[in-house]
Amino acid sequence: MAVVTHAADAVVAAPTPVSLPTPGAPGVYVHVPFCAHRCDYCDFAVTTGADALARRRSVAALPRELATVAAAGPAAVAPRGAAGVLAAPDGAADIAGWPVFGSVFVGGGTPTLLDADDLAGVVRAVATALPLAGDAEITVEANPETVIAESLATLVAAGVTRLSLGAQSFSPSVLATLGRRHDVSSVASAVTAARAAGVAQVSVDLIYGTPGERDADWHASLRQAVGLGVDHVSCYALTVEANTPFAARVRRGEVPDIDEDVQARRMATADAVLAAAGLRRYEVSNWARPGAESAHNRTYWRGGDWLALGASSHGHWQGRRWWNVRPTGRYLAAVEAGGAPVAGAEVLTAEQRRTERLLTGLRTVDGVPRAAVTPVDEAQIGALVRAGLLVDDAARLRLTPAGLPLADGIALRLLPARERC
Amino acid sequence: MTYPIERIRNFAIIAHVDHGKSTLADRMLQATKLVDARDMREQYLDRMDIERERGITIKAQAVRMPYEASDGSEYLLNLIDTPGHVDFSYEVSRAMNACEGAILLVDAAQGVQAQTVANLYVAIEAGLEVVPVLNKIDLPAARPEEVAEEVAALLGGDPADILAVSAKTGQGVPEVLERIVAHVPAPRGDVDGPPRGLVFDSVFDPYRGVITFVRIIDGILRPDTHIRLMATGFHNGIDELGVISPEPRPVDALGPGEVGYFTAAIKAVELAKVGDTVTDHVRPAPQPLPGYREPTPMVFSGLYPVDSADFPDLRDALEKLRLNDASFTFEPETSVALGFGFRCGFLGLLHMEIISERLDREFDIPLVTTAPNVAYEVHLDERTLKPNEPRVVTVSNPAELPAPNRIDHLLEPVVDAMVLCPSEYVGAVMQLCERRRGELAKMDYLSEQRVELRYTLPLGEIIFDFFDRLKSSTRGYASLDYEPAGMRRSKLVKVDILLNGEPVDAFSAIVHADKSYEYGKAMVSKLRELIPRQLFDVPIQAAIGGKIISRETVKARRKDVLAKCYGGDITRKRKLLERQKEGKKRMKSVGAVEIPQEAFVAALSVGGD
CATH class of the missing domain: 1.10.10 (Arc Repressor Mutant, subunit A)
Structure with a gap:
């Protein structure tokens, strides 16, 4: 999947208390659109194939876009006539007028398809361009098969505090139906490697309600996730998105359509198993050990503000939404030409x-x-x-x-x- | 100048739907050279969109066709095109009374149909000379000899004398015109007496007021006549006197036997009703023409705006429609479930459909239409009467039926129905009629293959889907006609429907006691299909007088939430929600339950056959 999910959140069971960023602080979302392949149910903006050149160009384009956005200041993203500067609780604001940011989320795609040094460079670029809280939550999404120990060390050194792993299922047959290519055991290796590297919080994403999945499969997946000691789990009901290979298979009758009642039952199972393991539900699809909730994702649900960088990303600032062009090629061309890759914007009514x-x-x-x-x-x-x-x-x-x-x-x-x- | 009465011929065409009436009229317009080929269009005389789309005639039309006959004289042929449907039988009878002759047009492939026979009897009763004509003789499936036998059996006479035409190609049409001239008698009337004209139709025009179509019986109408309509008392000076030939054209007089129209700043058709007599206000006729009666609604239904804020708009719309249709009635009523709306009365099912369609098409107000029902006569138990309460009340809304312990007995309207069908379907038709509580009155073989069945049937049993069932059980070969036959005492009960424990008055129905359990069960299971799953369980119950006879539950939805709602998902989700909110406008909320509009009528197709 191109796991996009900007949402995953997980936290490594950190032995020490995690210090939380200031509530209400804005976030930064960075989209890395590359995936090794597109999963059958995915309708996210991803680019597949071994396009090393596009990746290198992205690594250069993201810091460039960041620098432009940062220099323009909040007035450029806020609705006209709005105060522009969101006074940070401590009154601090940088030269361009930015308040202190509390979270960064690098999602995809599969950000870890980039070289670790390049990905670390993107993270550092955010910290350089914008005022970032010292205890900011910095999340990177990863597919289990792309996680290796050395890379993780590089990311932690750059400031990454959370790793969100697209595990999806621990049932090989379910993974096959979903068109996922990772091996069940790679999830455990990835979690172990993350802990060893000092990633403060680890989260796994799971998908339920896949046709062919049995109650027992789902239960076992949950148990295995819990068994890995992760601090955060996101459980998503499989959604058949239009224009995906999966939707086509449903249409042709090759796989049964989603059963809402089955999904409801699986959701209840998730809540029961995760609660028993000390993970508290804090959103429809998210469970965390107390204190390990994702600060970044809470910004979305509390009407907070965030900047958006990278192809197809969506930002929000004080009632104005904007979004970047979706195709990677057009995004790169726009940034490289020195322009803004913004495709559109709207100012919301009250x-x-x-x-x-x-x-x-x-x-x-x-x-x-x-x-x-x-x-x-x-x-x-x-x-x-x-x-x-x-x-x-x-x-x-x-x-x-x-x-x-x-x-x-x-x-x-x-x-x-x-x-x- | 009035036209010499001895050279006027007034005639109607009696035909079943699709037997070619409008096409024959089109060919006559051409054969008399009134319309040339270049200006011709199909269904020339049908002006309403609904008429053209459905291929039916709703309003009567009259066209004046000067015709040079083979005897060398010019004649004035007035064709009065009538609606054919049973809902409009009174209008048909008035139009017939404006004529001296009628063409009986029968499809040479399909043969005689019930509606044709019914209208034929109306024509014979009105004393018309009937000219039988077979149509569509060019069709490969035509069987002119057999059908001619059927027609001769109805009318008497020699099958060989029956004219045969193809209205499509025009073949045989001149012979029909000649036959009209030769056989249909000229009108008679007193040219010197006070004017008397029969109103056989009236149409509302927003610019000129009502256009009233009239057949002059006695006297002369002139453009300066101050007319009076004898039933309504309306009087005013004429604005325009004219004839349709084939477009409206002013004339300086209309004398006995002539057919034309007038306008007189009449603001609504209820002031110039079908069947009324027009006379001279200054020198009025002592007696109106016989046969006038007030239109009687037979079928009732509640109309409610889905959004209660549309109520004033709905009232305006109904008032506007009533300007050009005096035969439907409406009065405000309140439903616990549906709020403020109107109880409307219609001549029949087709009439109801036409009005609903026009409301939708011309006024765009989302409506809930409750299932159609008839009016019952309720005889209350003397011992339960309150002071000044009448002993007999009419109930046209099932929800208003008094409690069972207050009712002594009930009467329901019945009809004499005639069904014509091929003999192999007699069994199926009898079975259907008996299930609908019909009583066989008579059975005749029109020919070896065709049977006429006469049943007395409760009107309430046939208004909803009887005709569809009749058609489907006879492969479309049966035809139906009926006329009111008074009231009959019946064992009827009210079945109430409860949603979430609350009675929904709009779903109440009055059904025969013997079928009430079956009905309640069918209704409950139909509603379970029609009501979508909601956030709560919705129990559906059927009850008779407080006793629950059936119950099912629409199980609550267990999951209704997007899995992911991050960054860009939020806008998408908001837009989806906004669209869904628009969609909810087509749902009626009753308590906490959301009911789709169509449930109110579709639920009634539970028939029990």
């Missing part, structure tokens, strides 16, 4: 921002402040509370464990009826 806060906030176990989403359809709240799906204290709306698997349907119900014009 109503749209409330909608986004609602749909992302309800995904988290902490829920969402009422003030951030008001008005909602109050008439629905009582019924949802009575059904045991929602908790409504005066300050926040949050979903119960029964409500989390229905977060999207509940968000839809809570959206207020649009005023008629």
Whole structure:
């Protein structure tokens, strides 16, 4: 998969307490679009094939894009008329006006397809271009088969604190259905290597609900992940995305379509197994040892700000969203020509921002402040509370464990009826 | 100048749907040289979009065709094109009364159909001279000899005298015109008496007000006549007096036997109703023409806006539609489940479909239409009467049926139905009619192959899907016609539907006691298919007077969430949510349950056959 997942988060069971970045600090997302091959269910922006030249060009383009974005300052990414500078809690801001950043996430693609020195160089470039908190969470995504000990040491030396491994499953037959090429045992080796290299937190991604997967397969995958002592697990229901080989196989009837009820059962199994291992669910698809939640991903769900670099990446700053061009070639050409690789942008209306806060906030176990989403359809709240799906204290709306698997349907119900014009 | 009455011929065409009525009319327009080939278009006389799309005639039309007959004289042929459907039988009868003759047009392949026979009886009752004509004789499947025998059996006479045409090619059409001139009697009337004209149609025009179509019986209408409509009392000066030939054209007089139209700043068709008599306000006729009656709605349905904020728009739309259709009625009603809406009365199912389609097409208001039902006469138990409460009440909304312990007995409307079908399907038709509580009144063989069955059937049993079932059980060969036959006492009960424990009044139905369990069960299982899974379990129950007779559950969705929601996913998800929210506008929320519009009507196709 091109594991893109900017989401994975994991934490190595760190023996020492992890110091958390300042809550609310913005993040930086860097997209590395290369994969050894495209997995059958993947619709992410990835470039496959051994295109060494494109990789070298990317290694040069990312720091160049970073430097341009950093120099332009927050006014260039904020909506026109917005304050621009987000005052960091301690009041610190650099010359261009940037607040201190609390997280970096290098996702893909498979970032570890880059040479370790090059990848480390990208990480260092972020720290050079932007003010980064000393305790910033710096995550790199990796496929198990691409992780080797020496590379990890190089990354840790560059400041990487988290490794997010795309394990997906510990069942060989499920991996085969998904079109994954790594060996089951490579996950364990990768985790061991990460710990040895001093990566503070390790996370694994798992996928459930793959056609042909049995309850027992899923249970075993969870047990093995837990057995590796990882501090963070992301469990994703397999989604059949249009325009993937997988979707075509479903359409032709070669594999059965996704069964929502089966996926719901697997989700419940995940919660039970992971909770028993001391991993607390903090979002629909994410579990962590207390304190090892991903700061970067929480920024997404709390309506926070982040910069976006690399092909097809999406950024957000105070209600303005923008996104880079998707094809790697066009991205590289734009940066190399000294221009901005931005494909488009939108400034959200107040109503749209409330909608986004609602749909992302309800995904988290902490829920969402009422003030951030008001008005909602109050008439629905009582019924949802009575059904045991929602908790409504005066300050926040949050979903119960029964409500989390229905977060999207509940968000839809809570959206207020649009005023008629 | 009025036209010499002895050279006027007024006639209608009686035909089954698709037997070629509009095509024959088109050929007549050409044969009389009223329309040349260059200006010809199909269904020339049908003006409404719905008429052209469905190939049916809803409004009557009259066209004046001067024709030079083979005897060397010019005659005035007035073709009055009538709707053929059973829903509009009153309109058909008025149009027939405006004529002296009728062409009985029968498809030479399909033979005589029930609707044709029913309309033929109307024509005979109106004293019309009937000219039988076989159509589509150019078709390979045509069997003119057999069909001519069938027609002769109905009408008497020699099969050999029956004219044969191809309306498609025009073959035989001049002979039909000659036959009309020779056989259809000229009208009679008193040219000097006070004017009396029969209104056989009226059409609303937003610029000129109502255009009223009229056949003059006595006297003369002139452009300066101050007319009065005798049933409604409306009176005003004429704005325009004219004829359709084939486009509207003003004339300076309409005398006895002539057919034309007038406008008089009439604001709604209910002021100029079909069957009314137009006279001179200053010198009125002492008596109106016989046969006028108020349109009687037979089928009722609740119309509710999906979005309750659309209620005022729906009221405006209904008022506008009523400007050009006086035969449908509406009054506000409130449903616990659906909020504010209207109970509408229609002449029949086709009429209801036409109105709903026009609301959708012309006004674009998303609607919930409840299942159609008939009006019941409820005789209350004397002992339960409150002061001043009438003993007999009419209920056109099942939800309003009084509690069972207050009802002494119920009457339901019945119809005399006629079914014509090939003899091999008699068994299937009888089975269907008996399941619908029909009582066989009569069975006749029209020929060795064709049978006429007459049944008394509850109207409530045939309004929904009876015709479809009839067609499917006879491979499309059976045809149906019916007319109201009063009220009949029946053992009826109300079946209520509860969602989530709450009764949904819009789903209540009145059904025969013997079929109530079967109905409740079928309805519950149909609703289980139609209601999508929601965030909660939705129990569906059927109940009679508080007793639950059936129950099923729409299981709650167990998962409805995107697996990943990071960076770029958020915009995609928001847009999806916004689209879904738009989609919800097509759903009606009843309590916490979201019900798709189509459930309210589709659920009724549970028929029980």
